[in-house]
Amino acid sequence: MIVTIEDDFDLKKIADSGQCFRFNECADGYSVLAQDKYLFIKQVDDKKYDFSCSKEDYENFWKEYFDLKTDYRKIRGLIDADEDGYLYAASEYGKGIRILRQDPWEMLISFIISQRKNIPAIKASIEKICALCGKEIGNDAKGKAVYSFPTPEELVVVPLEKLTACSLGYRDKYVHQAALDVASGVSNVREWSSLDDKELLEKLLEIYGVGVKVANCEILFGFHRLDAFPKDVWINKVLELKYPEGFLFDKYRPYNGVMQQYLFFYSREEKLQK
Secondary structure, three states: OEEEOOOOOOHHHHHOOOOOOOEEEEOOEEEEEEOOEEEEEEEOOOOEEEEOOOHHHHHHHHHHHOOOOOOHHHHHOOOOOOOOHHHHHHHHHOOOOOOOOOOHHHHHHHHHHOOOOOHHHHHHHHHHHHHHHOOEEEEOOOOOEEEOOOOHHHHHOOOHHHHHHHHHHHHHHHHHHHHHHHHHOOOOHHHOOOOOHHHHHHHHHOOOOOOHHHHHHHHHHHOOOOOOOOOOHHHHHHHHHHOOOOOOHHHHOOOHHHHHHHHHHHHHHHOOOO
16 A cells, blocks of 8 residues: 655665664565564655555554654754754754664564674574564565564473574573563563553563663663663764763653664764764
8 A cells, every 4th residue: 555654754764773673675665574464665756655565454553663643853853953963963864763663572582682793693683583483474575485573482482502593692591581581471571561661671670681771772662662762882982972961861851762763873874983
């Protein structure tokens, strides 16, 4: 179906923003996998996009997934070029990025895997896990089989040595324990949406292998708490070099997570220098 999107929306920037690992360029568009759903999407005109799904699936899943009810142009309007020139430049460069509404379970495992890995390596490990114990749900635009992200119950029965073979390294035991905890109900992340940010952070930090950075990525990308501000090597460098007197968190609340994405995308692409 053809969808007209008036707001900020750039498929390449979303795919390269570091928040999603099953969103990849494919043929003349993008292959998007989320939970047990597959979408092929391509731009056909200035503001028109072809979604390879039914109207019902668009309304019930993909519209929410792309966060199309949130006005990102309005969020960018909070940034004053004279007051915060670096963030303004970052927002112009990253215009089109949206914070996807992704599944908390999928994001938990994805960001556990992400520790000390580059994005291509993260994507490769995730696809190996999906092929290992997910369900085949169709073919992408190039005819390649695609798989659902495994449920906790599907993942927990995988022997540790098979997880290790998915290029997880030391993260294999973290993934296994997270699957065990979620499948058993000890850490049922999908039931934590009612918690406030502080309580949610505390719960996430109780999960084996989850530190502050992974927890904040989960809060932003898995729970769509748009004020979460994960700090990795790029963001810490930005804060050190560009905001020695402090970032304007109060000004941008409750959208600091959106600002984080602009800063992350811009600093990484531009190879931030002093």
